[in-house]
Amino acid sequence: MANKTILQAINEALDQTMENDENIIVYGEDVGYEGGVFRTTAGLQQKYGEERVFDTPIAEAAIVGSAVGMAVNGLKPVVEMQFSGFSLPAYNQIVTHVARFRNRSRGKYHLPMVIRMPYGGGVKALEHHSESLETLYAHIPGLKLVIPSTPYDAKGLMIAAINDPDPVVFMEPKRIYRAFKQEVPDEMYEVPIGKARVVKKGNDITIIAWGALVREVEKALEITPEVDAEVIDLRTISPIDYETIINSVKKTGRVLIVHEAVKSFGPGAEIISIINEKAFLYLEAAPRRLTGFDITVPLPKGEPYFIIEPKQIANEVKNIMAFKA
Amino acid sequence: MANKTILQAINEALDQTMENDENIIVYGEDVGYEGGVFRTTAGLQQKYGEERVFDTPIAEAAIVGSAVGMAVNGLKPVVEMQFSGFSLPAYNQIVTHVARFRNRSRGKYHLPMVIRMPYGGGVKALEHHSESLETLYAHIPGLKLVIPSTPYDAKGLMIAAINDPDPVVFMEPKRIYRAFKQEVPDEMYEVPIGKARVVKKGNDITIIAWGALVREVEKALEITPEVDAEVIDLRTISPIDYETIINSVKKTGRVLIVHEAVKSFGPGAEIISIINEKAFLYLEAAPRRLTGFDITVPLPKGEPYFIIEPKQIANEVKNIMAFKA
Amino acid sequence: MLFDNYDPLKEQMLQILDHNGKIVNDKLEPNIKKETLIKMYETMILGRTSDEKALQFQRQGRMLTYAPNIGQEAAQVGPMAALEPQDWLVLAFREFNAMLYKGVTLEQAFLYWYGNERGSKYDDDVKVLPINVPIGSQINHAAGVAYASKLKKLDEVSIVFIGDGGTSHGEFHEGMNFAATFELPMITVIQNNHYAISTPRRKATKAKTLAQKAIAYGIPGIQVDGNDPLAMYLVVKEARERAIKGLGPTLIEAVTYRIGPHTTSDNPKLYREDSEVEEWIKKDPIIRFKKYLIDKKIWTEKKDEELHEKTKKFVLDTFKHVEESGNVELEEIFNYTYEKMTPNLIEQMNNYKDYLAKEGENNGE
Amino acid sequence: MLFDNYDPLKEQMLQILDHNGKIVNDKLEPNIKKETLIKMYETMILGRTSDEKALQFQRQGRMLTYAPNIGQEAAQVGPMAALEPQDWLVLAFREFNAMLYKGVTLEQAFLYWYGNERGSKYDDDVKVLPINVPIGSQINHAAGVAYASKLKKLDEVSIVFIGDGGTSHGEFHEGMNFAATFELPMITVIQNNHYAISTPRRKATKAKTLAQKAIAYGIPGIQVDGNDPLAMYLVVKEARERAIKGLGPTLIEAVTYRIGPHTTSDNPKLYREDSEVEEWIKKDPIIRFKKYLIDKKIWTEKKDEELHEKTKKFVLDTFKHVEESGNVELEEIFNYTYEKMTPNLIEQMNNYKDYLAKEGENNGE
Ligand SMILES: Cc1ncc(C[n+]2csc(CCOP(=O)(O)OP(=O)(O)O)c2C)c(N)n1
Ligand SMILES: Cc1ncc(C[n+]2csc(CCOP(=O)(O)OP(=O)(O)O)c2C)c(N)n1
Ligand SMILES: [Mg+2]
């Protein structure tokens, strides 16, 4: 047991699984020699050699497409997209192949692979370095989409993702890569994919978030002590854990979804729709979304408007609590 | 005025706008000499020459990316993705550039361009030829997404798209390219982008659909004469016309959304969420979606299960009408 | 070394067996085992017959879209004969003959074009990746397969096919460069059949040859008469040797021609002259190969007739069998999205089953 | 013709002015107007000074991420000087000097890296496309710009920059092939600065030169000493002539070196030896160009001192001005998504304004 950041937790998950299974290989742009621009893969090349941990040409379709071939031929590739905004050149491979090889071959081939990508804003970055593109992956059948919000989950979910027989897109909330530490067990363990985490139990309202926003929700609740909120960290965006959501909503009757992805046709919409389908009669207020605006994430001098702050969450919580049917 | 199919209506829209404005150019894979695999662009090269209507190498990123450059330099490109499933290699260009040039340059540059793509299933096609990928485009700020369901709208919306100062993704429901004819005015006219069409007025339930599914909804209503449904053809998926939707739902209190795109994180979810946000207290039943399953569109011998038939729509309508709050 | 002697920049093209079935380069005539030669020929006849029948079936409304290979048999069978059983075949979509040679059954091959995913579930020991429709993307898969072979120090290579049109795609570039950079045991065969649907090869790139694209990756590239099974065999044999030695990938441009339509939905008369097609019919790979085999006393006209007869029957019987397979089961379309069906998918399937129980079969309209 | 005389396959590299400031190829010394030479030099000094100051500001926490160009000035200014005012510049992201030469103001250039989109709103008559972060994708934009120039029969060309790392991207391939196929008036300059972040050039491709990638597109490719402003000038001059004549694009590999870090978030000591950097510092383009100008009696040490003085002041003043610009207005982030704000965007903005009115400023935490 030691205190670790999310970054360290992911690094440890990669290290321990690689130690355990020589079929796991790790590669991407700058992930090898220097250990990644965020240093998430630091030390791995030194330990496992250049054949298992390596730098690639700048060619995202090749990174993902080659992983498809490797997985078919017995490896378990864990590849990195340097930023989620740069996963788009690989989008064709991900949608047309990664998500479909099992179905296309009726199970003859399946792809145990992980596509890691730092995501989200709030780090004062250049364009394409701040996107939250959950929807693009959650909407595609055959993919799983996982996002940790704590060091403990980061390690356990990464190990689960690597062990998963299906391909997993693993988005890492870069804003909190190093933001805080948490006790993380030394040994390997899995946090199950497809299960949300109830961060805090409560009876008044269900607040659903993931990634960096979970902490912001917690901060918001500090300034709204009058509200007894239940907080759900979704952890797996797809396939979504509707049981946990629905059970909570049946209890609270009120819902707020908080995400940084742009609003329209975004991930929150699916959650609201599921709640409508499965708990409509329990709703005491219109479910609401607090999300990124429907714009391109602004450059740093405009980004503060875009970033969701705890006060905004608190404000929405109060609005929903005030809703009278 | 003459009877025309959707295909002919689109061809006419291209022809007339090209005649009118020499800056409009049309290109893509096989669109030039042979006039497209569906023959949507037939005759245009013969009339406007190889410089304005041409075949490209198989390189979707180049097709879209070059259109960005052309639009910056004064042209109005109308490009074709042979099937929407093959727009994915261009997805990086579309998301990172087409959608963003105006914002990136704070209005110095804008991109009056149209990206055409046949979409949807039901034509017994190979893999990647049957997708409904609305969400991937509707979720991206800066794009407009238009889908006609009739020859009249096809011509008017295409002309509006070409004249629009913003980039428009224009999905063409290939299943009904030639399915029926309609009187189409000979002259040029616009059907406004951003406005849904009320296909049929009614008081019991609001049914929202677009593209090939609009006709299926109409067929479904023939077998449920007891229900007085209001049918909305969305026509523009983004930016969505929530006024028309909300006005209708306030009247009917019941909602069914029908689309072929896969369900989870799909376009219907946004519509339900908007209704929750703006007409929650008017809802008399849980809004529902009848959609493609969360799977890859099956090859022809499994596709019939995937295709939504009028009886299914009728069945859902009855379920929603039976819902008691 | 073959690849040094044929310089694509000088437009030198390797040919061993000319279109009259004459050996024009006897120093290079490969020493192929008799059984292999016969398997090559039989596969070509099976491929050709299947193509012809499939086109017929389609006209009769019994087959869906189908992409025939007529004229391209040697470009596929030559390479496959030069490989070893442990090697991998990574497909584009116009490699019917290569698939058959490598052990995909005719039934599977037909079933795919008949519209059933089971047609891509090849037998366990058949190291073939499913047909790959998104142009160019298969190159990256082949590179990955080859990376694994290299990492695990296995004595195996990957061969990957692509069309002339496909070489313009970004995925071709990325995959070739990836394979070259890591010196992977991969062999890329471009079937330059002169057309990408309606778009002629000359409109796809200003490069005089497609083989010279190899230079961009620092690897050998060679132009070969793709209708010459011996030349195709030889060049892949050498490419395999390089690959196994750790010298990396090779790019082979097989110059051939698509005698038939792009697919059954295509009308080539819209975009090319009959005279052009006739010129290429004269270069038919099967005719020249048969002459060669007869000259070598490996084959006779009588055997040929028997083979044609037998093959026709086999193709008809197999197709009949495929036709009888009907639609897939409902479970089938849900079962393979993930290893285990998610609660969401189970629900969707069950709801639909309930609907069907109530309303009867869905015919997709 | 220059491009025939320097064959990248033979690793012939064009150099006119060596790193000592000596003309090593006097037959090729271009006849550049005095004012142009001075503008070139002044731009290089402005670029260098800006880079140095920006790195300082960043260390002081006054600047965000910044990608310095130190060492690459000649590779940018040489080409720009060879072009005409009506030509287009299509950027990657490490062309600070090229931007300045072409009329982007220092204030705009800084404002962008300071995190304000206004920095990409260049003056109306400045034919420069915004900084393009997704690697490789700008090549396709340049091809499109050039297509329009050609269609409209305008006497203008596009120049597009890309890094060594960028040449591995699929978009590079597609854009180069598109431009070559349609014989577009485009000039591609690869700034081969030997690194893509931490990844050395040799790990990006097995091709011995990047210039030889031109062969894949059937166009000329040439390797040039990228730290030699005269060679860069000459080669672009000739490429422009070809382009204007309708002969299509040219691929130019400028061999140079990134003296500084990839960006201010990068620590190059992690992946390269100081000794390597020192070798390249000796090849500094500015030192050799200054010697050349002084030898030509166009420049003096005194003028040089004055220029440095003046430039420093200008850079400091400009940056101060940029610093004072603060955050953007709220409307600004909504206004440019579409020509007209959609009802949805108006609503989102107004809701947020209401929130701000109630709760005060949002600091993004
Ligand atoms: C990425 C992508 N874009 C477009 C298509 C549609 N398409 C199918 S086959 C084809 C032409 C392929 O030409 P070529 O590579 O020469 O192969 P051939 O058909 O001649 O065997 C096209 C454009 C596709 N399958 N994938
Ligand atoms: C498509 C894409 N993938 C990844 C990145 C992240 N990235 C930014 S710069 C860079 C390296 C670029 O190297 P090179 O092309 O040599 O240009 P240089 O930085 O040396 O000027 C990378 C990988 C990106 N911007 N775009
Ligand atoms: Mg072809």
Ligand SMILES: [Mg+2]
């Ligand atoms: Mg570089």
